[in-house]
Amino acid sequence: MFKSRPSATMKWTEDSAVLAGASTQNAYRDDIQGIRAISAIMIAVYHIWMSKVSGGVDVFFVISGFLMTGVLIRQIQQHDRIRPLVFWGNLIKRIVPSACTVLLFTLIAGYFIVPEPLWSQLIQETLFSALNLENLELMRRSVDYLARELPPSPVQQFWALSTQVQFYLLLPPVLMLALWLGRKMGAPSRKPLLVGVGLVALASLLYSIVETAREPVSSYFNPAARVWEFFTGALLALLLPRIHLGRGLRNLFGLLGLATLLLFGLLAPQGSQFPGYIALIPVTAAVMLIVTGSGTQPSVASRWLANRHLAGLGRISFGVYLWHWPLLAFALEYLGTSHLDPLQGLLIIALAIALAMATHRFVEEPIRNHKYAARRVWVPYAIGLLLLSPVLASAATWKYYIRNVVADERGSNAALAGSADxxxxxxxxxxxxxxxxxxxxxxxxxxxxxxxxxxxxxxxxxxxxxxxxxxxxxxxxxxxxxxxxxxxxxxxxxxxxxxxxxxxxxxxxxxxxxxxxxxxxxxxxxxxxxxxxxxxxxxxxxxxxxxxxxxxxxxxxxxxxxxxxxxxxxxxxxxxxxxxxxxxxxxxxxxxxxxxxxxxxxxxxxxxxxxxxxxxxxxxxxxxxxxxxxxxxxxxxxxxxxxxxxxxxxxxxxxxxxxxxxxxxxxxxxxxxxxxxxxxxxxx
Missing domain, CATH: 3.40.50 (Rossmann fold)
Known part of the structure; x- marks a missing residue:
């Protein structure tokens, strides 16, 4: 970690006030929870009935970049430095409990519901999901012609979480390097952060446009083609204190952003190549909604998004996203169909919300709020390993069983007689x-x-x-x-x-x-x-x-x-x-x-x-x-x-x-x- 020197040239100058303003504006906001709630429901709706990209995941990525950069800005303001181990530890307490709960449920239920030929795929993707590498595994499968015909597994939704975690690992080093270079050059604190974050976002966006046109299937899961969405949110966290809009523009941009968020998936052509340039549309909608909801006079759209029902749903949106997919996959398998009717789909959404609420109440909050979790930097990591162990052990045991079945089957094949009759x-x-x-x-x-x-x-x-x-x-x-x-x-x-x-x-x-x-x-x-x-x-x-x-x-x-x-x-x-x-x-x-x-x-x-x-x-x-x-x-x-x-x-x-x-x-x-x-x- 990089500590500032005691000299006056290394102390925060006028830009510290800007960073302080950014940390204030990036603090808890009910309207952002409302955006997350709508995005989660849209993702579920589009998965269940439309088989199209909704843009909700892209909005999630922008919000994650915005909020997590705000967390690091507050660290700079309070400690004069970035504390990555504390940052990652807090994320473990937030992410791992729900993720491991869903993975373990999916693995156990999958044994009874998933057909035997797909067991190996489920185990493999569960292991990659537990290690936050599911997006990379899906990239590999998309170019493996033997795996292309496999249906989506009940844990495929973890590709988005894996991409987020990879961004969370990248963000502190990028900001630390930018701060260190800025201090070496005697530059104000804000400028190197803006330059560093902006360059990463621009490079990733250009790569995304080119790579999506070249390899549209694998690019969808490619973290390098997605990181610009997170860093757009990060850039917004740094710039937001300098953005000032009148009431009229706030209301106009707020309503435009909300309409774009709600209508993008409906209007986007079937088969649109994602992410690429088309992802700029939901990303821009997220930026407009975040900007118009900041300050003391949020827009009409932001006030609507901040109502207590949407805000409450937004607090469990992470769980809704994780739960809806295995419920959908298992329902389709159990019913022997490829589409659900309206009532069946609504039951899936209602059950996902109920399970997300239960997971939040009985798993997430007790772990995140327990006093011992804040005493030592290493404690969250130990908690994460403890929660991860049952998932890894269950998957490894099942994988070992299949390996023995394969060995026996190879022996049986070797002994099989090919009769001329x-x-x-x-x-x-x-x-x-x-x-x-x-x-x-x-x-x-x-x-x-x-x-x-x-x-x-x-x-x-x-x-x-x-x-x-x-x-x-x-x-x-x-x-x-x-x-x-x-x-x-x-x-x-x-x-x-x-x-x-x-x-x-x-x-x-x-x-x-x-x-x-x-x-x-x-x-x-x-x-x-x-x-x-x-x-x-x-x-x-x-x-x-x-x-x-x-x-x-x-x-x-x-x-x-x-x-x-x-x-x-x-x-x-x-x-x-x-x-x-x-x-x-x-x-x-x-x-x-x-x-x-x-x-x-x-x-x-x-x-x-x-x-x-x-x-x-x-x-x-x-x-x-x-x-x-x-x-x-x-x-x-x-x-x-x-x-x-x-x-x-x-x-x-x-x-x-x-x-x-x-x-x-x-x-x-x-x-x-x-x-x-x-x-x-x-x-x-």
Whole structure:
């Protein structure tokens, strides 16, 4: 901590009065509680019924920056320095009790309500939320194509709290550094604070605009793209004593700010990219309301916001925000719907308010107001660890259990025999005999290529490959393409070991053998390099996908880019075996099965909605001498329906990737068809 020197040049001059004025104006204000109350209710309303951004979180961020900077200004005024440990300790007493209460409730309730395939996600995000890193975890998930289809977890609302806590960690060092630099240069106390805070806000805003346009999904959770909202509030806390508005302007700006706050979410276009420049609108509304509510003559809007009912609700708005989301998530899951009717939604809001009041009364206040909590600087930190321990212990225990289930399931998969007599898919109505372990591990156990550096990243163009099967063999088979190709690796690995074949996995995320429209630019370069790699490796055969079913508006077809790559291999004298693509379902089969154990037809899809009436690749057999085709669709669909469970096997791990366990069950059938096509390679 930086202490001022006793010399006169380091004492507060006329700017100390400004800071004192700022601390006074930043003190408790009922109108700000009213703003927080409206923001919390708006967030809940938009989450429940509109599935849109309300702007309420952005307003929360501005208010947090304004109020917390006021706290630090009062520290400067009272102690001639910033005391970060005291500042953070007080925040722990304010935040941790409610946060840990909600997290522990969500974890316990989640065990009984959340489907087994989503358990791992809930545990993972609970741990990140407890450590105030949920926003960073959601950023990672947003760019992880295997996690994109996962539904929002019951703790996803903690991304905003994680962002706030990260700002609270950043604010004292920024202000301390600005004060220290100002004193070194002999500058007045206020100016370096204004410059430091202003520069951080401006840099973050510019970054937010650029990054939101480039990566809109991950930017929503990116703290660097959000910090300008907090620092706008901080800047306002420093400038507010210098802002003087007449009564007319106060009333005009107050009503304009309130109208903007209430109407922004309704008028903002669906799918607006947040935060970016559009977040300037709710941020400006928050600034106008804070400014017009300051001083001895607050605006008409501010007096309305300060009424006792809104102010009372504002005092528990933090709890309302935390509670509404898991209640909503659990209600949707329990009712088996994606939308609530008006009465159900109102019950969620009423219950969130009731739980927030109880948490505030029986958890927050006793801890925050107890005398022992103020005796030592370290006491709040000890309290925080004590409250955090049950959450971390519960999550860690559950995670340990799942880890053991995964280990057992891997062993079971290794022992699974892939019979050449495995029957085609048959309709199965009940999942009563389906092991819970299969559901728990459906999204966890992946083909071996996902480990290490064997399945190239989306943005990388370098060709990488790993050896499977009989890695010492001289006869080589290359498995080439995207994730719909590498999903067959478990079966080919077993076939390779049984027949003395080295299986080279040469795959890349979201990149088939033949880059199609919409592929990442690196996919085109990867495909160009891949031909050179295959020319050098000279495998006996290349195995890839012959069709695609993943285009959202088109039924199964053969992209022209696939044909062009096969033609290049024909020129190299390398045979191609194309495996017909599996159906894309458009829903998550594992969670669907967990929800509809006694009615599995609810988790099926009409065959004609995904697969063509006949294999579209067949018409190209006469054009390419090196092309051979395998159609495994009879093991995925009946004549009418594409299934998700058959013969007590869960067939998919997500909406368009096969479950490795089911692929292993099909290894005998796949091996039989490969040996019929190329006996000189697969009968050894």
């Amino acid at each position: 495995f029957a085609p898919a048959e309709v199965q109505i009940s999942a009563g005999q389906l092991s819970q372990a299969h559901l728990i591990t459906a999204k966890i156990i992946l083909p071996a290529s996902y480990q290490g550096n064997c399945h190239q990243q989306i943005t990388r163009a370098e060709v990488v490959y790993c050896s499977y099967g009989d890695t010492s063999a001289t006869t080589t088979v290359a498995l080439v393409g995207g994730s719909h190709a590498t999903q067959w690796l478990p079966a080919l690995d077993r076939i390779g070991k049984a027949h003395g074949l080295k299986v080279l996995n040469i795959t890349k995320k979201e990149c088939p053998f033949g880059a199609t429209e919409g592929s990442h630019p690196s996919c085109f370069e990867w495909n160009r390099q891949l031909i050179d790699t295959l020319a050098e490796l000279r495998p006996q055969v290349v195995i890839t996908n012959s069709t695609t079913t993943t285009h959202p508006k088109t039924r199964e077809y053969v992209p022209q880019a696939y044909l062009e790559q096969w033609q290049r291999l024909e020129q190299l004298g390398i045979p191609v075996i194309g495996i017909r693509d599996n159906p894309s379902l458009g829903f998550d089969p594992a969670t669907c099965v967990a929800r509809h154990r006694d009615n599995l037809l609810a988790c099926s899809k009409p065959r004609g909605q995904s697969l063509a009436d006949w294999d579209p690749a067949l018409e190209h057999l006469s054009e390419l001498d090196n092309l051979h085709l395998i159609d495994m669709s009879e093991f995925l669909c009946t004549a009418e329906q594409c299934l998700t469970v058959t013969h007590d096997f869960l067939m998919y791990r997500d909406g368009h990737h096969l479950n490795p366990r089911y692929v292993l069950a099909l290894s005998g059938r796949l091996g039989e068809r490969l040996s019929q096509i190329m006996p000189e390679v697969f009968r050894r």
